[in-house]
Amino acid sequence: MASEADGNLDPTTGDRFQCMAKLLALVAVFAAVSLVVNAVGGEDVAADSSSSASDSSADADSADAGVGTPDQSLDTVEGQFLVSGSSTVFPIVQRQAEQFESLAPGIAIAVEGPGSGDGAKKFCAGEVPIANASRSFKDEEIAICEEAGIEFIEIRRAIDGISVITSPENDAIACLSFNDLYALLSEEATQTDTWSAANELTGTWGGQEFADIPLDVFGPGEESGTFDSFAEIVIESVVKGKTGLDPESREFSEGIRPDYTSSPDDNVVMEGIEASQYSLGWVGYAYAQESEAAGRAKLLAVSVEDGGNCVIPTAESIASADFPIARFLYTYINADAAQNQPGVADFVDYMMSDVGLESVSAVGYIDLPAEGQAKAQSIWADRLTGRQYE
Amino acid sequence: MSVKPAGRPDKPTLGSLQRSRSADVRGQVFLGLLLLAVTLAIGMVFAVLLSVIADGADVLSSRLWGFLSNPSSSDPVKAGVVQGIRGSLLIAAIVSVVAFPIGIGAAVYLEEYADGGPVTRTVEIAVRNLAGVPSIVYGLFGLAVFVNTLRGITGGSSVISGGLTLSLLVLPIVIITASEAIRAVPSSLSDGAYGLGATQWEVIRTQTLPSAMPGILTGSVLSIARALGEAAPLLVVGAAAFYTTGFQGFLDQFQGAFTALPMNVANFAKLPADQWAGHAAAASVVVLVVVFFINLVAIVARARITKRLGR
Numbered sequence: 077m078a079s080e081a082d083g084n085l086d087p088t089t090g091d092r093f094q095c096m097a098k099l100l101a102l103v104a105v106f107a108a109v110s111l112v113v114n115a116v117g118g119e120d121v122a123a124d125s126s127s128s129a130s131d132s133s134a135d136a137d138s139a140d141a142g143v144g145t146p147d148q149s150l151d152t153v154e155g156q157f158l159v160s161g162s163s164t165v166f167p168i169v170q171r172q173a174e175q176f177e178s179l180a181p182g183i184a185i186a187v188e189g190p191g192s193g194d195g196a197k198k199f200c201a202g203e204v205p206i207a208n209a210s211r212s213f214k215d216e217e218i219a220i221c222e223e224a225g226i227e228f229i230e231i232r233r234a235i236d237g238i239s240v241i242t243s244p245e246n247d248a249i250a251c252l253s254f255n256d257l258y259a260l261l262s263e264e265a266t267q268t269d270t271w272s273a274a275n276e277l278t279g280t281w282g283g284q285e286f287a288d289i290p291l292d293v294f295g296p297g298e299e300s301g302t303f304d305s306f307a308e309i310v311i312e313s314v315v316k317g318k319t320g321l322d323p324e325s326r327e328f329s330e331g332i333r334p335d336y337t338s339s340p341d342d343n344v345v346m347e348g349i350e351a352s353q354y355s356l357g358w359v360g361y362a363y364a365q366e367s368e369a370a371g372r373a374k375l376l377a378v379s380v381e382d383g384g385n386c387v388i389p390t391a392e393s394i395a396s397a398d399f400p401i402a403r404f405l406y407t408y409i410n411a412d413a414a415q416n417q418p419g420v421a422d423f424v425d426y427m428m429s430d431v432g433l434e435s436v437s438a439v440g441y442i443d444l445p446a447e448g449q450a451k452a453q454s455i456w457a458d459r460l461t462g463r464q465y466e
Numbered sequence: 467m468s469v470k471p472a473g474r475p476d477k478p479t480l481g482s483l484q485r486s487r488s489a490d491v492r493g494q495v496f497l498g499l500l501l502l503a504v505t506l507a508i509g510m511v512f513a514v515l516l517s518v519i520a521d522g523a524d525v526l527s528s529r530l531w532g533f534l535s536n537p538s539s540s541d542p543v544k545a546g547v548v549q550g551i552r553g554s555l556l557i558a559a560i561v562s563v564v565a566f567p568i569g570i571g572a573a574v575y576l577e578e579y580a581d582g583g584p585v586t587r588t589v590e591i592a593v594r595n596l597a598g599v600p601s602i603v604y605g606l607f608g609l610a611v612f613v614n615t616l617r618g619i620t621g622g623s624s625v626i627s628g629g630l631t632l633s634l635l636v637l638p639i640v641i642i643t644a645s646e647a648i649r650a651v652p653s654s655l656s657d658g659a660y661g662l663g664a665t666q667w668e669v670i671r672t673q674t675l676p677s678a679m680p681g682i683l684t685g686s687v688l689s690i691a692r693a694l695g696e697a698a699p700l701l702v703v704g705a706a707a708f709y710t711t712g713f714q715g716f717l718d719q720f721q722g723a724f725t726a727l728p729m730n731v732a733n734f735a736k737l738p739a740d741q742w743a744g745h746a747a748a749a750s751v752v753v754l755v756v757v758f759f760i761n762l763v764a765i766v767a768r769a770r771i772t773k774r775l776g777r
Contacts (some may be wrong), residue, residue, distance in 0.1 A: 154713055156722060158706075170708045171540040177710040184712030186723035188704070341736055366738045439540065 150180035155419025158186045161195025161208030162301055164236060164360055165405050169208060169427075171435040176426045183419040192301045193217075196408075200224055205413030205420045209406045210236065210301035211308075212465060227411040227461040231428075231452040235442040237394035238306055238401040239364035240376045241346075245353045248287050251377040251386035254400070255283050255321060258314040260356060261293065261336075263329035271354065281321050283382045293336035294348035294357035300340055305403045306358050307332050313380065320381040349373050358401075361389055362440030394442045404465070405441065411461050428456055518754070521747030533748060538708050538730065542741040547749050549709070550730035553625055554694050554756060557726055560629025561636060561693045566686050568633075569640025573682075576641070577648040578670055590645075597638035604635040605702030613703055621721025623704025628724060631699050636689035643685020647678040676775060680768040687764030691757045697728035705729045727753045 159169050166189030173185040192209040199207035200221035212230065213221070221228060240252060248271070252260075259265060259277035268274065271286035278284055296302045307330075315330055317323035337348050342363040349355045350372045367373035377386035380400045393399040407427070414421045426432045436443050444452065455464050525533055529543075536546025572593075580586040608631030612620050620626040651674050659669045675682075709723035725733075727749060734746035 156712055156718070158723070166707065167540055173708065173710055174539055174541075182713040184710055184714065184718075184722060186706040186709035188707045343736065343738065363738055366741075 150183070150422055152182060153180055153419055153422060154182040155417065155422075156184035156186075157206070157413070157417060157420055158188065158204045159206045159208065160188050160190065160198045160204040161206075161408075162192040162210040162405070163189035164192075164210040164301055165189070165208035165233065165407070167362075167439040168234065168405075168435050168441060169407075171439055172427050172432050173423070175431075175435070176423055179426065180419065180422060183423065185419075185423060196220075199228070199408055199410065200226055202226055202410070205410045205417055206424070207408045208233070209408065210403060211305060212404070212406055212463070213408065218463065229409040229411050229414065229456060229459060229461055230464050231407050231409070231455050232404045232444055232448055232465065233407050233427075233452070234405045234436040234444060235394055235402050236405055237361035237389045237399055237442065238302060238309070238358055238403070239361050239389050240356070240358050240378055240401070241349050241364050241367070241373045242357075242376060243349060243351075243353050243355050244371060244374045246355070246374060248289055248354070249376060251379060253283065253379045253382045253384060254310050254313050254319040255281060255382050257310050257378075258319075258328070259283070260291065261295075261332055262311055262314075263331040263333055266333045266335055280326065281382070289354045290352075292348070292352040292355045293333070294345045294355060295332075295336055295338055296342065296345060296359065297338035297340050302358070302360055303332070303338075306401065309401050309403070318380070320384075346373060361394060361442070364389070365440060391437070391442050395445060402442075404444075409456075411459060414459065424456060428453055515754070518747045518750040522744050522749075522751045525744040525748035526751060534752070537710075538725070538733070540708075542745065545734075545745060547727060547730045547752055549725050550727040550749065551752065551756070553628070553705070553724045553726040553729075554753075556625045556720070556724075557629045557632055557693060558690050558760070560626065561633045561690055562686075564630060564633040565637050565640050565689065569637050569686075570644045570682060572641045573644030573648055574670060574675070577645050578666070578674065593638045593641050597642060600698075601635055601696050602698045602702060604631055605699030607631070607634065608699060608703045621717075623706070623723065624721045625724035626720050628700050628703050628705060628726065631703050632693040632696060635696065635699060636693050639689045639692065640686055643688070644678070644682045647681025647685065648674060650681060651677040676771075680772050683764055683768050683771070687760055690760055694726075694757055694760070695728055695753065697726075697732050700726055700729055701732070707733055727756065 159173070166187060170187050173187050176183070176185065189208075192211055195204070195207035195209060196213055196217040197220075198204045200217060202224060213228075218228075240257065242249060256274070256278060259274035260271070264277060265274060269291055270288055271291045272288040273291070275285050278286075295306070311330060311332060313319050314321060315323060315328045336357075337345075339345055339348075342359050345357055345359050346363060346367050349357050350367070364373060364375055368375050375389055377388045378400055379386045385398075387393050387399045389399045389401075394402050407424075409420070409424055410417075414424065433443065433449070443449070451464075454460075532544070533546045534551065535548050536544055537549050538547075539545040576586060576590060580589075608627055612627035612630050613622055616627075620630070655673045655677060656669045659673045664672070705725045706723040707725075707729075709725070711722070712718075714722060730749045731746050731753065734742055734749055737745070
């Protein structure tokens with residue numbers, strides 16, 4: 077009866093649901109294609125990992141021999157977890173997770189880099205078993221972890237230098253002391269747009285005299301660990317009198333000037349530096365080094381005190397702590413997850429192994445010196461919880 | 467005044483035509499501005515296309531298949547967008563399954579059944595306003611509801627959460643476009659069907675919906691294109707910057723870590739420019755091709771339906 081009615085009403089008898097069918101077909105196509113794509117992707121992952129395994133068979137061997145690498149095969153271990161935390165540490169962990177996949181194809185690892193603070197929040201809420209930080213956890217973060225009953229294992233991963241940079245065309249400046257940086261970049265320098273404006277400050281302590289050239293400042297934004305570290309290492313050193321100035325002699329401000337071009341994206345910072353001849357800025361060493369190698373930026377030498385030892389950031393000078401603006405990168409591991417969550421301990425073992433540690437320098441960071449490495453290894457091996465570094 | 471008499475002759479003489487042209491300076495200026503607007507609009511589209519294609523050409527020409535079939539990687543030579551393609555297609559499927567039936571159903575109800583009273587009007591206004599809510603707000607909602615509250619079903623930050631969030635995002639657009647398509651169906655069609663004694667359900671099924679289908683399809687597919695281009699909500703919902711897949715079961719494919727093409731673009735763009743310059747542009751080209759393909763499907767489907775209906 078229904079079909080009779082349709083026949084009377086619809087000039088396109090039999091096609092009445094064709095339109096709907098089209099829509100459904102579209103959906104089916106999407107679903108099918110995405111599953112096929114997934115299958116292809118899966119294949120390729122396998123192909124990729126096998127090729128990279130054969131590429132680096134020597135690496136794999138040394139991984140087996142590496143410190144802390146477990147004896148049993150990882151082929152059958154299954155697990156999945158998320159690594160969160162610092163965007164600075166992200167590239168190291170990404171590379172390690174990628175290479176770990178060929179050793180332990182069953183362990184699915186997702187890596188994100190929302191920032192050290194966000195990572196700490198998630199870690200202390202028990203949402204992630206591993207969090208990275210470009211500084212050690214703050215006391216209040218540790219308090220939250222303790223309140224939630226989360227025990228953490230703290231290890232140092234690498235060293236990251238913060239480079240002070242300018243345009244390669246800027247011949248006027250070669251070396252800056254912490255005091256110069258204070259005069260150019262602290263809150264007291266707010267509203268100044270020439271290098272020579274800093275002379276008023278440097279003059280009070282008899283520091284460097286700058287030429288009358290325009291000053292364009294670029295740097296990471298407040299959300300960035302690089303911002304925090306720069307303020308902590310450079311500005312606070314001046315304020316606390318570690319740079320040869322008497323902190324009682326005058327009133328020093330603690331912050332960084334708010335009126336500079338900031339971006340969370342290091343590429344944007346670098347572009348600003350390149351575009352302006354008399355630019356000044358700071359970014360992580362890994363980024364600065366690449367730009368310098370491409371001839372697009374100039375790394376400035378830095379000294380702590382006026383007239384002190386000017387040091388250019390290099391892998392060696394950062395590792396030996398001769399270069400004064402450097403920080404340690406940390407990883408925090410949930411002690412309970414390390415014991416009970418499949419794959420977590422295996423991945424940390426890999427991160428700490430010789431072949432895993434190659435990723436540190438491969439993405440542009442500086443390896444810990446041997447004794448620092450040994451300390452991290454032993455903290456992890458003994459599963460020591462709580463703060464381990466001062 | 468005498469220039470434009472009401473009862474003006476049908477064929478103006480050449481002289482009067484020229485005179486009206488030269489007198490109509492404002493009209494000519496207006497036409498010029500319109501042409502400028504069209505040129506600028508088209509010029510920008512081409513500028514965007516050319517710049518991404520030019521920037522991505524290196525990557526696309528040297529390793530097209532690898533770029534399309536490899537997962538994300540820290541190695542510029544290995545990095546690819548297969549995970550993004552997979553995520554985007556799954557999101558398109560989820561949006562199709564969730565947003566289309568709900569949106570079209572709501573539109574049919576609002577246009578054909580609702581009484582047009584204050585409640586209906588309020589709903590309509592609400593829907594229109596929802597269409598203008600910034601996408602990041604939907605992301606926050608998705609984080610609160612799909613990722614956190616419904617974690618047991620969605621698996622947390624998964625492609626299900628992302629797909630549902632984007633379904634919500636495009637739902638108002640689907641409702642509005644479908645409503646307008648249904649409203650555009652001549653009332654003579656349904657009146658005639660009613661006159662022949664058809665019930666409301668029969669009229670909607672056999673007359674209104676098929677006639678409105680080209681418009682509904684266009685709106686729906688444009689909304690998929692919108693969903694595929696969104697990165698902000700996915701960022702909040704927690705698209706992974708990098709992940710490996712492990713031995714995934716069937717459910718894990720939907721509940722595990724995910725990413726989408728716009729996220730690939732954003733992630734590539736953040737990497738050091740020297741080695742990664744072309745990747746973001748190349749991924750952008752992939753997004754454009756996918757969206758273009760979907761639009762093409764919509765246009766073809768629409769043409770065929772229109773032809774079949776003989777309109």
